[in-house]
Amino acid sequence: MGYVLGIDLGTSSLKGLIMNKAGQLVAEASAEYRIDSPAPGFSEQHPEYWVIAFEEVITKLSFDVADFSAKLEAISFSGQMHSLVTLGENNEVVYPAILWNDVRTTKQCAEIMEQLGDQLKEITKNIVLEGFTLPKILWLQQNKPEIWAKVQKIMLPKDYLAFVLTGNMACEYSDAAGTSLFDIEKHEWSTAICDKFEIDKDILPSVVASLAQVGVVNEVYANRFGLKQDVKVFAGGADNACAALGAGxxxxxxxxxxxxxxxxxxxxxxxxxxxxxxxxxxxxxxxxxxxxxxxxxxxxxxxxxxxxxxxxxxxxxxxxxxxxxxxxxxxxxxxxxxxxxxxxxxxxxxxxxxxxxxxxxxxxxxxxxxxxxxxxxxxxxxxxxxxxxxxxxxxxxxxxxxxxxxxxxxxxxxxxxxxxxxxLEVEQGPGVGACMIAAVGNAWFTDFESCRDTFVQYQKETFKPxxxxxxxxxxxxxxxxxxxxxxxxxxxxxxxxxxx
CATH class of the missing domain: 3.30.420.40 (ATPase, nucleotide binding domain)
Known part of the structure; x- marks a missing residue:
């Protein structure tokens, strides 16, 4: 029986869950990383923290599960939303990731709502808040123009990790929806919003469905962890969407x-x-x-x-x-x-x-x-x-x-x-949702409903009003x-x- 791996890239730690086709939790491991605060209201992480944590988690899981490298079939992700990752000409990180809980962008939020207001709500179905991605971009434009000039690609945290694993860049709908740049109905980056704030759409990754396969684990990681077969990597989802899915x-x-x-x-x-x-x-x-x-x-x-x-x-x-x-x-x-x-x-x-x-x-x-x-x-x-x-x-x-x-x-x-x-009988948070995306993407199940019936169990005791x-x-x-x-x-x- 094969395995899927769900990676939950959180704010303070990265967690990995191995589940099998019977919906059983085979093993789990986690690794913590710090949040940097170089100034009041700032909340940052270097994306390298996530890569190091991922490697640590995979090492732990490989040690705990003897046949992990032989039976791993697919990986997917749940990720912290909104946080801004900026890459330069050679895909190097040009500025630390500005996290969802960073509050430096109050001024930029006011500017966005003043300039776009109702149109933004119509396109994105949300008002803009400090946590969202667009005001972080404006902050860089206004406060770090020398950094902004170097930016060739913008990504979100879990998508950056998928890029490191596969060499391919993509962003899926549920995470894109939290950027204040995405047209929720049309499933595409909004030209109107990008043009208004002078953001070249070419710096945004292509958008795909959560079940889309973005690639396979590259040769470097396959060799490092002794993977015996091509391991498919699926796009995954935003943490709150994955949490809801993982709860059935x-x-x-x-x-x-x-x-x-x-x-x-x-x-x-x-x-x-x-x-x-x-x-x-x-x-x-x-x-x-x-x-x-x-x-x-x-x-x-x-x-x-x-x-x-x-x-x-x-x-x-x-x-x-x-x-x-x-x-x-x-x-x-x-x-x-x-x-x-x-x-x-x-x-x-x-x-x-x-x-x-x-x-x-x-x-x-x-x-x-x-x-x-x-x-x-x-x-x-x-x-x-x-x-x-x-x-x-x-x-x-x-x-x-x-x-x-x-x-x-x-x-x-x-x-x-x-x-x-x-x-829930076993509460594992968004990581279960990530496992379910990998399982459905890998054709273990035809849809999420049938996957839910296998992967999610509830306690018999209930509480009635x-x-x-x-x-x-x-x-x-x-x-x-x-x-x-x-x-x-x-x-x-x-x-x-x-x-x-």
Missing amino acids: IVNEDYALVSLGTSGVFSSFEPEIVNYQGKLHFFNHVIPDVYYSMGVTLAAGNSLNWFKNTFGKGLGFDELLADVHTVAPGSEGLLFTPYIVGERTPHIDSKIRGSFIGIDTRHELKHFARAVLEGITFSLKDAQVLMETAKNKKFKQIISVGGGARNTDWMQMQADIFDAEIIR KKDNVANYEKLYEVYREVYPATKNICATLTGFGEI
């Missing part, structure tokens, strides 16, 4: 909620929906469909902050041990998780978090429960936008990340989202939605004081 979301009846440092609520979209920039809307790795995504900037980060500030010395299990003894609504205590600003549906860098309704009854357990409820309400904002636009209701929501490890939080999600919540809790949370959610407009101006003033 292959139709519009299901949604994904991911609770990491930030929080994501995403859903499958069979056709174009114009959310006017309130949600991210991108091409999917699944052919000819899309996905939408809402983001809470501080999901797990809010809980970490709360624990470190008010629960020093406590583990998460201890901190949350008594939240089940508190009724839904935390006895009138409400938390908004805007501690680092917010993304969906309020694109507001100055809004800040709140505890509303504090009185002398409230103990640590009330505050802890309120934090969990507030994070979930924030993600419900995205759910409401999606369900309202499509006049539908999700049948099930798959929960991954930290929120899936606590049963009390799982029940809160079921009650607040008013949907059945399920968990409780009618009384749903009713209480519906009322409380309406109160939650009043907090942002009520505190927006106050927070904008207070953040000014914080800068003194």
